[in-house]
Amino acid sequence: MRLITIEEHTLDTAVAQASAARSAEVSPHFAKSYAPSTGLPYTPPVHVLEDLDEGRLADMDAHGIDMQVLSNLTTQFLPAEVAPQLVRDVNDRLAAACRRHPDRFAAFASVPTSAPDHAPAELRRAVEELGHVGALIHGRTDDEHLSAPRFDPILRTAAELRVPIYLHPAPPTRATSAADYEAGLDPVVATRFATAGWGWHNESGIHFLHLVLSGALDRYPDLQFILGHWGEMVPWFLDRLDEALPQRVTGLDRTVGDYVRENVYYTPSGMFTAAHLRFCADTLGTDRLIYSVDYPFLGNEGARDFLETSDLTQEARLDIAHRNAERLLGL
Secondary structure (H helix, E strand, C coil): CCCEEEEEEECCHHHHHHHHHHHHHHCCCHHHHCCHHHCCCCCCCHHHHHCCCHHHHHHHHHCCCCEEEEEECCHHHCCCCCHHHHHHHHHHHHHHHHHHCCCCEEECECCCCCCCCCHHHHHHHHHHCCCCCCEEEECCECCECCCCHHHHHHHHHHHHHCCCEEEECCCCCHHHHHHHHHCCCCHHHHHHHHHHHCHHHHHHHHHHHHHHHCCHHHHCCCCCEEECHHHHCHHHHHHHHHHHCCHHHHCCCCCHHHHHHHHEEECCCCCCCHHHHHHHHHHHCCCCECCCCCCCCCCCCCHHHHHHCCCCCHHHHHHHHHHHHHHHHCC
């Protein structure tokens, strides 16, 4: 069984350095809370994140991962004046890795959303010239969702190119973190509560729902999004959302549940739990489930075994393992 995983990350040093000030402003204790020295989960060494050759490939081989779709994080925190060039460099770097290992890597494009006038052209270049298979956007930009009017050309370009957008988690806004996550808590606890423990999954679900409720998917009805972590909490509230927000209130062309079932692919992001798999398979089906590990924030160990020993049919396992990714991403 061929196994493709699609939320697999790398680090670009120049992007990390240029985005550090904004990242620290949004989440001031993030670096301390996710330092490898803590020994806590989701804290890989920098050299593992940076590696796009032998070490990464050896780990994939050891755990039965045939292909990774690579992506780079933190570009949404870049200052506008440097974002276009740094994002271009990131996309070129990922394209070079894909050329070196064409059977093992594909890539999602980064997009310079802090310089939105440059973003559509860079997305088009990354897809049409470099061969990237979609875009990954790391949370809000300047505290705004993609539903903000200035980002509409990005959505239009993705729709025209017929490539998906992976809405990746990012920390909540500074005001939200201070109000909802930090009061009375140790900074490390508060930061992890606001990020991996809860906050950034909630943020990603809200991000997608903003896009729905703003009418973006009525303007671009075929545009596809990918949500990690079993749909970033959204599947658990589909019935409630449709009950609370019927079409006579939203004025939309479809129900919220329709948009989720017709415009969203979802992945486990390394949360290999049977209960989540059963619920999401029953609620959303398996024809929109694509596999992901969230490497190297989580290891590849056990990823293949979880799918192969699930109680799904063999046809469903093959869809999840590679066929859904091949269909959506043209792999």
